[in-house]
Amino acid sequence: MKKLLLFVLLASCNALYSQEKIEELEQFEIRSYAPQKNGVTDLVFEARIDHLTELLSKNLALGKLVDVSFKIYWNSPSQYKIEVQGLPKGFDEIKNDLVSLIKGKLEFILPEKFSEKFKGYSLKAEPIADGKLIHAIDASYTMATPEVEILIDKSGQLKTVETKSPTAVKTEFTHSAKSWSNNKLVLDKIVMTSKQGPAAMTTTNTIEYLNVNGIGFPAKITVKNISEVLIPKTEKTKEKKIKNESGTVIRFTKYEINTGKAQKIINIGTNK
Numbered sequence: 589m590k591k592l593l594l595f596v597l598l599a600s601c602n603a604l605y606s607q608e609k610i611e612e613l614e615q616f617e618i619r620s621y622a623p624q625k626n627g628v629t630d631l632v633f634e635a636r637i638d639h640l641t642e643l644l645s646k647n648l649a650l651g652k653l654v655d656v657s658f659k660i661y662w663n664s665p666s667q668y669k670i671e672v673q674g675l676p677k678g679f680d681e682i683k684n685d686l687v688s689l690i691k692g693k694l695e696f697i698l699p700e701k702f703s704e705k706f707k708g709y710s711l712k713a714e715p716i717a718d719g720k721l722i723h724a725i726d727a728s729y730t731m732a733t734p735e736v737e738i739l740i741d742k743s744g745q746l747k748t749v750e751t752k753s754p755t756a757v758k759t760e761f762t763h764s765a766k767s768w769s770n771n772k773l774v775l776d777k778i779v780m781t782s783k784q785g786p787a788a789m790t791t792t793n794t795i796e797y798l799n800v801n802g803i804g805f806p807a808k809i810t811v812k813n814i815s816e817v818l819i820p821k822t823e824k825t826k827e828k829k830i831k832n833e834s835g836t837v838i839r840f841t842k843y844e845i846n847t848g849k850a851q852k853i854i855n856i857g858t859n860k
Contacts, residue, residue, distance in 0.1 A: 610711050610713045610720070610722055612713065612719070612720045612722070612740040612744065613702070613703060613711070613713075613722060613738070613740065614703075615744050616702065616740055616744055616745070616746055616773075617701060617702055617703055619744060619771075619772060619773050620699070620702065620763075620772060620773050621766075621769045621772035621773060621774045621775075621804065622698070622699050623697075623698060623803050623804070623805065624664065624698065625772075626802070626803050627846070628664075628698075628803060628845055628846065629663070629664040629846060630662070630663050630664070630845070630846045630847060630848055630849070630850045630851050631660075631661075631662045631663075631697075631698070631843065631844070631845060631846075631850055632659070632660070632661055632662075632842075632843070632844040632847065632849045632850050632853075633659075633660055633697070633805070633840055633841065633842055633843045633844065634657055634658060634659055634660070634840070634841050634842045635657065635658040635660060635690055635693075635838055635839065635840050635841075636655075636657045636658070636838070636839050636841075637689065637836055637837070637838050637839075638836060638837040638838075638839070639836075640656050640686075641653050641654070641655060641656045641674065644656055644675075644682075648682065650675065650676060650679065650682075651676060653674060653675070654674060655673075655674045656672070656673070656674035656675060656686075657672075657673050657674055658670055658671065658672060658673065658686070658687075658690050659671040659673055660690065660694070661849070661850035661853045661854055662694070662697075662698055662850055663850045663851045663854050666700075667854050668694065668850075668854070669850075669853060669854050670687045670690055670691060672686050672687060690838075693793075693809060693838060696775065696793065696795055696806050696809060697805060697806055697840070699775070702746070706724045706736065706738075708726070708728065708730070708731060709724035709725060709726055709727075709731070709736070710724070710725045710726075710727045711723070711724055711725075712725070716739075718739065718741050718742065718747070719739065719740050719741040719742045719743075719747075720739075720740050721737060721738070721739055722737070722738040722739075722740065723735065723736075723737060724736040724737075724738060732753075733751045733752075733753050734752065734753060735751070735752040735753075736749060736750065736751050736752065737749070737750045737752065745761075745763050745773060746761045746763070747760065747761060748760050748761070749761075754784075755782060755783075755784045756782065756783055757780060757781070757782045758780070758781045758782075759778060759779070759780045759781075760778070760779040760780075760781075761775065761777070761778055762775075762776045762777040762778075763775055763776060764776055766797065766804055767799075768799045768802055768803070768804050769804055774797065774804060775795060776794070776795060777792065777793065777794050777795065778792070778793045779791070779792045779793075780792075786817055786818040786819070786820070787815070787816070787817045787818075788815070788816045788817075789813070789814070789815050789816075790813070790814045790815075791811065791812070791813050791814075792810075792811070792812045792813075793809055793810070793811055794809070794810045794812075795808070795809050796808040796809075796810075800843045800845065801845065803845065805840065805843050806840050807839065807840055807841075808837060808838070808839050808840070809837070809838045809840075810835070810836075810837050811835050811836050811837070811838070812833070812834075812835040813833065813834045813835055814831065814832070814833050815831070815832045815833075816829055816830070816831045816832075817829070817830045
């Protein structure tokens with residue numbers, strides 16, 4: 589009976605602990621820019637990856653390609669459809685791979701609430717010299733990442749998110765206010781670094797914006813990847829570092845806001 593009572597008390601404490609509100613986190617949510625906060629509920633736009641058409645034409649037997657691009661439909665709160673345009677019929681595997689490239693960038697166009705990423709975690713804030721360090725801990729032991737550390741600086745800006753797992757990943761954020769953002773913080777750059785043994789990978793996304801009827805949307809995302817592998821020295825060779833760089837540019841155009849087109853296209857696909 590005592591063991592049962594102790595278990596109930598611990599479970600209650602965990603529930604209360606997970607519900608702890610972090611003022612800095614809430615304030616960052618309030619100050620962060622998102623088109624949804626300006627009433628965007630239905631969005632259609634196009635995306636193009638620089639040199640994609642040439643690369644596909646050169647490396648795959650797809651015939652003559654003119655303009656391989658993407659048409660994206662998004663409807664609140666989280667429905668979307670991505671169409672690959674400019675490819676011949678079939679080639680579903682290639683289309684699925686291309687869709688995955690663009691899907692990973694939707695967060696930059698229509699960011700979800702930052703706190704949603706940590707649902708199910710217990711949160712605890714620790715004052716530090718630079719601001720507040722928030723520990724997000726998986727008290728249920730069911731998450732893929734058991735612990736995450738979030739740093740919010742003294743000015744209230746999100747600076748880093750670092751996972752504590754066998755493969756440590758550190759993500760650094762740069763924000764600024766824009767003329768169209770009403771003093772809200774807009775994401776300018778995100779740098780993600782991961783390390784596993786002698787290998788390190790850094791991916792940088794730099795975002796440039798355009799103003800569409802008073803609402804800011806990405807016009808261009810420049811992606812830069814750097815991989816480094818450290819080969820230890822041996823009796824015959826010196827320590828060696830192998831470094832590779834790659835990257836791409838994704839451009840976004842023809843934004844259509846709240847026309848109802850996205851809902852119509854998505855509903856057609858859902859009702860088939």
